[in-house]
Amino acid sequence: MYGNEKDLTVTLIADNNNLNRQRKEMSMLDKLSQDIQRDIKIQMQIQSKLGKKTYKNIWVGSGWISLDKDNTLTFKMVKYV
Secondary structure, three states: OOOEEEEEEEEOOOOHHHHHHHHHHHOOHHHOOHHHHHHHHHHHHHHHHOOOOOEEEEEOOOEEEEEOOOOEEEEEEEEOO
8 A cells, every 4th residue: 555544434324314323423524634524525426426335445535435335434544654
């Protein structure tokens, strides 16, 4: 890889009726910078429009995102040394 990686796992809830739970779990995403959050959200929208329900190791500019069949989003941040 390109350096040390740090995993951040965020569980996404597909059910719109569960907004409070989704907000709590997305709070992990809030710990990232605004730029990284924006990049992740844009890439998630692109993958959704492409019809992909799961994906692995999609580059977002500062790391990789993957979405598994359980709707768990994993972000691996690359730290350049």
